[in-house]
Amino acid sequence: MSEQHEGRGVALVTGAANGIGAGATRYLAASGMRVVVCDVDDGPGRELADAVDGLYVHCDVREPDHHAAAVSAALDRFGRLDLVHLNAGVTSGCTLGEDFDLERYRRAMGINLDGVVFGVHAALPALRAGGGGQIIVTASMAGVVAVPFDPIYAANKHALVGLVRSLGVTLGPETGIRVNALCPSFAETAIITEIRPLLDEWKFPVLSVDDVVDAFARIVTGTETGECFTVVPGRDSEPFRFRNAPGPRPVS
Numbered sequence: 001m002s003e004q005h006e007g008r009g010v011a012l013v014t015g016a017a018n019g020i021g022a023g024a025t026r027y028l029a030a031s032g033m034r035v036v037v038c039d040v041d042d043g044p045g046r047e048l049a050d051a052v053d054g055l056y057v058h059c060d061v062r063e064p065d066h067h068a069a070a071v072s073a074a075l076d077r078f079g080r081l082d083l084v085h086l087n088a089g090v091t092s093g094c095t096l097g098e099d100f101d102l103e104r105y106r107r108a109m110g111i112n113l114d115g116v117v118f119g120v121h122a123a124l125p126a127l128r129a130g131g132g133g134q135i136i137v138t139a140s141m142a143g144v145v146a147v148p149f150d151p152i153y154a155a156n157k158h159a160l161v162g163l164v165r166s167l168g169v170t171l172g173p174e175t176g177i178r179v180n181a182l183c184p185s186f187a188e189t190a191i192i193t194e195i196r197p198l199l200d201e202w203k204f205p206v207l208s209v210d211d212v213v214d215a216f217a218r219i220v221t222g223t224e225t226g227e228c229f230t231v232v233p234g235r236d237s238e239p240f241r242f243r244n245a246p247g248p249r250p251v252s
């Protein structure tokens with residue numbers, strides 16, 4: 001049965017059961033939105049959905065059908081869709097060379113890149129039908145800097161940055177749909193478990209999930225589109241300033 005939602009709108013978050021996605025879900029719910037909590041980690045996902053009076057949907061972001069079902073669930077239960085946070089992501093766990101692992105590579109590209117492309121594709125008709133909305137993609141600082149210990153992660157996060165910058169133009173002001181990327185540095189979640197000893201050795205400052213959610217909130221309540229917001233310890237979150245690429249030299 002549909003509960004037509006008259007409040008602050010309806011959001012859908014992937015990778016919502018833990019870490020940054022869970023923080024974003026709690027923020028959105030606290031701001032008055034109904035949230036569709038999407039993940040493959042069903043136990044914590046259901047618990048969180050119950051806690052925020054949302055809806056849990058098992059959604060493996062590598063599967064286009066799962067995205068379509070999650071969007072349908074949002075429309076069936078809450079009557080509309082206003083904000084999509086495409087956040088699910090993993091490290092690859094391998095580099096290139098001797099430890100390259102085809103399965104790990106495909107898993108990382110499938111979750112981090114396909115998972116966002118399929119999510120945007122599934123959400124656009126519902127956002128358009130509602131007269132606009134926004135898409136926020138969790139990319140990473142790994143989308144704008146080199147990552148020697150996980151070049152595959154850097155590759156798919158750089159791809160998200162290109163996707164978001166391009167979609168910002170594709171989805172012009174007439175659509176009313178804003179699309180931006182959240183680009184955190186290392187943040188205190190399970191994803192950094194393996195690299196934690198190195199971060200400690202380097203004394204590298206690590207963000208809290210709250211720091212990342214504050215930057216997420218800045219995007220939600222902002223007006224920008226096609227931007228990639230850096231989130232770095234001790235600095236305000238702001239759109240990354242890309243250098244202009246050279247155009248063709250004018251022919252004389």
Ligand SMILES: NC(=O)c1ccc[n+]([C@@H]2O[C@H](COP(=O)([O-])OP(=O)(O)OC[C@H]3O[C@@H](n4cnc5c(N)ncnc54)[C@H](O)[C@@H]3O)[C@@H](O)[C@H]2O)c1
Binds near residue numbers: 038059061183190
């Ligand atoms: N924590 C960091 O240091 C950091 C920094 C920059 C970017 N990020 C990005 O933030 C996002 C969230 O990661 P996190 O740090 O909260 O880590 P996390 O491991 O706590 O959360 C990732 C979530 O994604 C879910 N997930 C994994 N595979 C999935 C799939 N196939 N389908 C749907 N959900 C799936 C997991 O179950 C988990 O709930 C990721 O995209 C990650 O790359 C994290």
